[in-house]
Amino acid sequence: MTDNRLAARQIELEILRYDPEKDQEPHFERYSVPCINEWCVLDALNHLKDSIDPTLAYRWSCHMQVCGSCGMMINGEPKLACKAMLRDYPDAVIRIEPLAHFPVERDLVSVADDFMDKLKRVKPYLIPGKVRVPTEGEYKQTPAQLKRYRQFAMCINCMLCYAACPEYGLQPKFIGPAAISLAHRYNQDSRDGGRDERQEEIATNEGVWECTFVGACSEVCPKHVDPAAALQQVKVASTVDWYLEHFMSWVKK
Amino acid sequence: MSRRPYVREVPPTSWYFRMPRYMRYMAREVTSIFIGIYTMIMVFGLAALAAGPERWDAFLKALQTPLSLTFHWLALAFALYNSFTWFNVAPKALPIQVGEELMPDIVVAGGHYVVWVLLSLFILFWAGVF
Ligand code: SF4
Numbered sequence: 001m002t003d004n005r006l007a008a009r010q011i012e013l014e015i016l017r018y019d020p021e022k023d024q025e026p027h028f029e030r031y032s033v034p035c036i037n038e039w040c041v042l043d044a045l046n047h048l049k050d051s052i053d054p055t056l057a058y059r060w061s062c063h064m065q066v067c068g069s070c071g072m073m074i075n076g077e078p079k080l081a082c083k084a085m086l087r088d089y090p091d092a093v094i095r096i097e098p099l100a101h102f103p104v105e106r107d108l109v110s111v112a113d114d115f116m117d118k119l120k121r122v123k124p125y126l127i128p129g130k131v132r133v134p135t136e137g138e139y140k141q142t143p144a145q146l147k148r149y150r151q152f153a154m155c156i157n158c159m160l161c162y163a164a165c166p167e168y169g170l171q172p173k174f175i176g177p178a179a180i181s182l183a184h185r186y187n188q189d190s191r192d193g194g195r196d197e198r199q200e201e202i203a204t205n206e207g208v209w210e211c212t213f214v215g216a217c218s219e220v221c222p223k224h225v226d227p228a229a230a231l232q233q234v235k236v237a238s239t240v241d242w243y244l245e246h247f248m249s250w251v252k253k
Numbered sequence: 254m255s256r257r258p259y260v261r262e263v264p265p266t267s268w269y270f271r272m273p274r275y276m277r278y279m280a281r282e283v284t285s286i287f288i289g290i291y292t293m294i295m296v297f298g299l300a301a302l303a304a305g306p307e308r309w310d311a312f313l314k315a316l317q318t319p320l321s322l323t324f325h326w327l328a329l330a331f332a333l334y335n336s337f338t339w340f341n342v343a344p345k346a347l348p349i350q351v352g353e354e355l356m357p358d359i360v361v362a363g364g365h366y367v368v369w370v371l372l373s374l375f376i377l378f379w380a381g382v383f
């Protein structure tokens with residue numbers, strides 16, 4: 001017979017706390033939390049908030065890796081708290097901070113406004129190539145056409161890639177991995193005609209040319225979007241554009 | 254409730270010590286310095302060649318000093334490291350889709366290696382090594 005008892009485990013959570021109304025700057029606070037080894041870090045935080053310190057602020061919603069709101073730094077790595085399993089952290093202490101490279105709103109809550117603005121700028125929605133009326137029927141797309149962008153459509157806007165990207169840390173104007181990947185997702189869509197509009201934002205110094213292909217974004221992405229791949233593909237396509245424009249202007253795009 | 258977001262600065266000159274993956278990235282970038290110096294030496298050689306046989310001979314002599322040999326071995330090792338790291342990520346930048354399937358990475362990366370070997374052989378042949 002298998003032993004179905006869950007393993008209890010006492011864990012020290014070292015959490016960055018910041019109260020904008022009282023604190024000059026953030027500081028770490030340590031909590032000893034009775035956990036179950038099969039929990040995820042989010043469970044441990046919820047237990048801490050419910051039974052030890054109700055003032056702790058953090059974001060979460062789905063508890064199943066789809067809403068993208070529970071991103072935080074766990075032992076220095078950008079992670080979804082609902083995907084980070086306690087059993088993968090054998091040490092007695094787990095250090096939890098808000099996402100790197102974003103301002104801290106309060107405790108583990110970071111300010112996402114910058115990312116939201118960038119997302120808006122790249123127009124991450126379908127801009128139809130030609131106007132259609134309902135009587136023309138639905139859009140048709142083959143599995144091969146779907147395949148061209150499907151991976152990039154998996155993004156849940158969790159911003160882990162921004163927390164991993166050193167370029168974004170050094171140059172906050174960088175439009176960044178997820179927003180450019182989403183622009184690429186629509187550019188690759190056979191139903192879309194908005195590429196020229198998006199290129200104005202992303203084929204720029206603040207856009208894809210700020211990227212030096214560190215590749216950290218792809219290593220941390222919980223949805224295997226591979227933003228680094230998307231950005232390099234945008235670079236290749238933009239370079240081709242440039243050559244066509246300057247040396248072969250007679251070729252119609 | 255008042256908002257007062259706290260900005261944690263990124264240290265501009267030491268950020269890459271924070272994570273092994275940043276160090277790997279810096280290693281790749283630093284190798285290009287050696288490739289740059291190597292290119293300068295080539296330009297120097299060309300200038301020596303244009304300046305006549307004496308200067309050219311002196312240039313060849315300088316190449317054979319232990320210091321120069323050490324540098325060239327180092328530069329070769331770093332150039333290989335740089336090439337390998339870039340060839341291995343090439344499939345990300347140039348995915349090839351055939352029908353519904355993406356070609357496996359090995360096809361795209363392998364293509365780069367094949368072209369590289371062929372080009373190198375061609376240059377060696379052309380330079381009269383064989
Ligand atoms: S690309 Fe990946 S890491 Fe970045 S926001 Fe989307 S899901 Fe998160």
Ligand code: FES
Nearest residue numbers: 062063068070082
């Ligand atoms: S709570 Fe929704 S992704 Fe973690």
